[in-house]
Amino acid sequence: MRGVTEWLESIGLSEYAQRFAENGIDLSVLCDLTDQDLKELGVLLGHRRKLLRAIADLDDAARSKSAKTATELKGRDEGERRHLTVMFCDLVGSTALSARLDPEDMRTLIGAYHSCIAEVIGRYQGRIARYMGDGALVYFGYPHAHEDDAEQAVRAALTLVGAVASIRNVAEALQIRVGIATGTVVVTELLIEKSLAEQAVVGETPNLAARLQTMAEPGTVLISAGTRRLTGGEFHYRDLGPVALKGWTEPLRVYQVLGMSGVESHFEAMHTTRLPPLFGREEEIELLLRRWRQATQEEGRVVALAGEPGIGKSHIALALNERLHGESHITLRYFCSEHHTHSALFPFISQLERAAGFRHSDSPQEKLSKLEALLAQSTGDPEHLAVLANLLALPTDDRYRLQDLTPQKRKEKTFAALLAQLDGLAAQQPALLIFEDVHWIDPTSLELLAAIVEHVPQLRALVLITARPEFTSPWPSYPHTTTIPLTRLGRRDGTALVLRVTGGKTLPKEVMEHILAHTDGVPLFVEELTKMVLEGGLLRERDGEYVLEAPLPSLAIPTTLQASLMARLDRLSPVRDVAQIGAVAGREFHYELVSAVAGLPKQRLDEALDQLVRSELLFCRGEVPHAVYTFKHALVRDAAYSGLLKGRRAALHASIATAFEQRFPEIVEAQPETLAHHLTVSGLFEKAGGYWLQAGKNAAMRSANVEAIAHLQRGIEASVHLADGARKDRLELDFQFALGPCLIATQGPASNKAVATFTRARELCERLGDPPEQLQIMFWLATASVIRGELPVAEEMVAVLLHLAETRGNRPALLNAMRGQAMIRLFMGHLTGAREAIERAVEAFDASTEDERLAARAAGQDAGVADLALMSWVLWLLGNVDTAITRMDAAIQRADDISHPHSQAYACYYASVLHALRGELLTARRYAERCLTLSEEHGFRQWRGLALAVRGICMTSLDPSSSALEEIRTAMNEYRGAGYQLGITALYVLLCPALLLSNQWEAAVEVIEQGLATSSHNSERVFEAELYRLKARALLVRGALEASTEAQSQLDQALTTARSQHAKALELRAAMDLATLWMDQGRRKEALELLAPIYAWYAEGFETNDLKEAKALLDRLR
Template sequence: MQPVLMIFEDVHWIDPTSLELLTVMVDQVPQLRVLLLINARPEFAPPWPHYAHVTTVALTRLSRPDGAAIIERITGGKTLPEEVMNQILARTDGVPMFVEELTKTVLESGVLQERDGHYVLEHPLPSLAIPTTLHDSLIARLDRFAPIREVAQIGAVVGRSFSYELLNAVAGIPREKLEEALGQLVLSELIFRRGEIPHAVYTFKHVLVRDAAYSSLLKARRANLHAAIAGAFEQRFPEIVEAQPETLAHHLTEAGLIEKAVSYWLKAGKNAVQRFANLEAIAHLQRGIETAGRLPDSLGRDRLELDLQFTLGPCLIATQGPASSTAIATFARGRELCARLGDPPEYLQVMFWLATGSVIRGELPQAREVTATLLGLAEARNDRPMLINAIRGLGMILLFMGHVVDARELTERAIEAFGASSETEKLAARAAGQDAGAAGLALMSWALWILGHVDMAAARMAAALQRADAVGHPHTQAYACYYASILHALRGEPAIAHRHAERCLSLSEEYGFRHWHGLSRAIRGICMTMLDPSASTLEEVRDALDHYRSAGYQLGITALYVLLCPILLLRHEPEAALEVIEQGLSAANHNSERIFEAELHRLKARALLLCGAAGSETHAQLLLDRALTTARSQHARSLELRAAKDLAALWIGQGRRDEALAFLAPIHAWFTEGFDTHDLKEAKVLLDQLQS
């Protein structure tokens, strides 16, 4: 493989998708024969980690000798009068492009004459002969080439790059004069050409050159040119209309053709959604919403904005989470627009988004009431996509509230409804943020594990992952991978859990899933410590949990707590474990998230026994009794087995072996599957000891 030099310039202006590609390239560079150079302004914050193979060099202003060297290169080695040289160096203040452009401005101004291999001043240097800013310098150069200035201005309206074909379509200039003007711009190095006419593409030397040309236009002329460019795209370049509707949207917006512009911003957003480019979709849709605000109040404007907000919702759910302030504001605005439009079809989904935000914030009882109402409305309206999501959403709420049997029944019902739906309905149900089929199977797997069907749970989770991969929807894949990582960690399979956590994290980093990014970091760190108790990853876990809570997220936090506590106990840190347990119990009481309440009581008993304080056995007995009562009330067989095993171990230490055997044996005997999992193996070992 030949060595390659790759250069990315002005990365502070990079679009989200290109930045994702660049981030992957930076990660892969050590395996390639590539020297990758990236330049950007100081405000650019690289999204990649501090790799050992990445070196950052801060570029300071040029020294006086370096500036003089650039001037000498531009003059072809011919010296300038000292007065002119000093003014150029003083006014450019070490900015390379300014040095270059100002030198060319002076050379083109006519104040200098070439003599015997150097330049001289024929007359004293006028006070305004040398512009004081880069912008003034660029304007001066354009003004000096009056015949070509108009061509540069038209090109600037198109953008940083423009094709000969498009320019010829809108300029209204004879071909010969157009080509002559373009040739002069190329010779002046204000623009560069790639390819040959009529297929040539021109690029301004720098965005500041383009900006200078653009700013020299009167506003009315700019608007007319933007409208002409948009019209040319629609009439002559249908492939751009289809692939880059945001380009037309921009020109139509600047032309003041607002309603048409909004429809193209919507199309651009939808195109980006289809590519899973959520950040680009958000940018296009928010620009469309901003543009729609320039229309007069009317139901038509409200309808246009609702289309934009409705497309924006799932993008925000994926990237920021449904409880983020931006997402909640979008959902609330959607509700307001629905009210003004008189209960349109989107109303139920918008209300479901708001309920989902409440779920993520831990407001489970309120969300349960709203979602139950939505379910009834969906049934009354025969709205199949909303019905699927409402059933699944209510099942999720009940699962986290600890009503596991009801949760299983609802998720089964949601999966059945999903299976009986058309592909169009299945796709419409994805407005909730993820594929309803994969999400329903993932939820059911947790319910089945808690109810004691541990192998059936693994099978449902495998089906969820398979469905997520089959539809190829990245946010669904991240969702399923996170649920899979928790399930396999609960089953005592940290290696499998770690693999799913890594994939969830990778997807989150690639597609900007902020919500799953923190959660996957936490479960990954927990799994790494399970595999190697000496690993120093717990600080990362704590940071991820703190970040999750500080963002206002609450749902599912107890699952991570009950996985973290056994590690702390193995590391003989019972005080730290008790602190985490108290946070979990507080969440159970405050948020009604009681899915792992029994496990929290069990772990608290273990932590107290490890502390060894006076009366710890008595207190532990009470906590284990409470854990058993809670687990039985929830029909949580897996959690009941754990509590029973710990209580039996406590009784063995008290010499109550027969009671322990009689108590543990029937609980273990209930299970008909999962005998190769950690919990059932431990219970079997304990029973064998008691029976020997």
């Protein structure tokens, strides 16, 4: 243990020596320690970072020593053939400078010049062979070869030109000239180690680089044709044509490098002129091009590419984009993510951030300015800027009062802004929209994508969607949509793909057969397995082909892609850890994130990432430190991730979570679900719970209720792992309480899932001892019971709610509880009790403050509006028919005054039924249509079904030939299907007369029987008397001999029920029908004695239909 103690002292952390000793940590296990191990030892965060860096340095030293030993054991004086890129650079005018400057100043200048060269060359993984006064000889590709050595050399040269010019030791700017050449050389390692590096590399290439340097103009970079072939589209060039060079018999083509091309992706840069050819996809490309022509010349089109992982969906999408390279168009790419399937609008947010050029270091105001500049290209509407800034969590002024909008309304405005941006872009030039990996799309993005699919015929745009076969689109099969199922490659195309990877060199027959047999025609499998074979040391190149070094051993070639990818990662063992850190972060990860977690020196990390990019396991977009890396395919990421042991995997997830908290607060704020996921997998369940809760609340605020439900349920699952007790119960109650409104919005307040959530929340409240949420939970439970028609149960719950609200002095809860009590009494037929309850509710409302009224309104509708609407029904039933209308008009007026959509829909529905009951069908239809408009605009599912039904009933009653009956049945089924039962009897009593007018006697009787069954089962007896009366009328319409006897029995029951409820309006109707029956039977005196007292009771409403009919009947009886 003495060794560890000394080591801790050497790095200034001796205070941990005792802890290391107590846990048996010596030098043999030091390099195995992880961040999580150190955390469990109680090491502070900053000290953990310092320890991990020191441990990494120890590991480097051990590896270096091992490598040195191995090197000494082999004959190092043997040369080897290498493909090398050589750079010569020279300081322009150094002789004149030395004549003008003092020798000491010249020495300082050359020192700064050499330091500049060393820093730049080191950054790009080059090796300085020798400084030659004012020049330098540099190698790229030795001792470690990289796929992009030529590219790195050119990057280094361009950087060096600028860096040297910035050296300010002299008055004028310094300039260099650079020459670069690439080719085959012979390298003698022993000479390299003896500092004779300029003699160690022999061949034409160093001489060519030196010659190019001498002909370069000051401040320029010249490269050979061999270098140009390897650097692809990464740079802009000037072709200087064939140039005669001393020492060469034939002129050689030379290029001047003008600068970077600006291509973001390494993969796309290397294929700027030509992507890898597609094999077996000619028909698909031709179809896509036809759809593009139609989209640009006729109307927009949608094409979905469906296929299994690795089948080539993304390759086809990129190939199409390349085919359109010469045409004027704009390409927008949206990437869905496996780790963001419940992050609302993730692909759209990411696209906006990329298009606007956001950087992690940008301030919120800088990001807002960039967003404003982006949107200026498509939509000049300042509200769109405010809405999309809100989506990206950027600060704006509150001019548009977005916070006052309902979540649903905010979502609608967000959709409108994104669609407006698309409209603006497509109006300027044709647009290609590529949505990749849509099988991972979040529900809100899918909803928006469906809207885009429906909208796209109006645009000059092609929407290209890639997805796996399990994805099912929610949109119908429009004429402008096409699905292309991608099949596997045939043997001929598979062979061609193998030859493309081998560079045209043939493989031994048995190797080719093995590759084709075990890749099943999946292009990605073919590519990866072929690369694994080429890298695996099984083959040797000879005369333009590959031959086996020995007989093909059993299992030498993995037979699955997973095994192939793991084999490739194993051969990259020095950088595999970095790949696995990236895999834990996700399919896409930021340089800054992996830098924070890896704890590696910058150069080592950069080398590791570059090696992964060169191996085509990762693609890179942007420059370090703002670079973003993407695994070539989800399967590559999965292979790297699956190789981690559970403990290491959990530790990395925890480290990533810590890095997010410390370095990426904007992601923590905007995407707490990302942090929650990492914490959950790492086993930090309580901490994860807080972030799942925030993620759920964020999604609910955007009306992304499906995503909110998913986040909250993940949080509930995480809380299961906590120890039983008050902390666990409190956390779960937070989740259940937040989950309730989301389930109400998506499945209805009376759905089984919603009720189960409310019930569980109530249990938690009882265990926690009366927390503040209990009032709201009891209100939800009571509301669910009311809606389900479980009125006796609801009555008990409301009684408890009233007691709690009064005891706590909670006025908002009291207002809602009073209204609930009045509603229950109304629908149960306790009309006088209902009136008393409403009168008390109105008094409480009048005495409440505006803040209390607003708080009560959170339950759904304004208490004042609801009280007036309910009172109007009660008064009409009690016989105060004109006063009822006055109250109803007041309800409508108040709802309009406060401009609260849900309250407006509520009032309009109650008004439509009231006027329909009074026989004022045109007015009733007008209110039903207004309720329907509000409901469709704001997503009020309950009121939409009811309004559709009332509108249809009015239309049928006004015109029996109308085809609205099917609409009525559909609306009522929709209402019941959502779990609603309350108020259904009102629809039955309105529908029955319409059916009788249409001569649909059997349907009318069926509706009545359903209504009576509902009254009996649910105790919803408010219209029971009317149902008995209508049954009698239906019997009389049928006209059977026994009808009058049965009809009288039903009318007697109607009268008895109405009188027991004090329902004068229904008593009058039943009395009129019975009086008419008796008059037809010659019992005029009895009829008069029955009807006259009831009519005489009325003091208002004499111009209503019912009272006018009663008056006419009395006149006939007299």
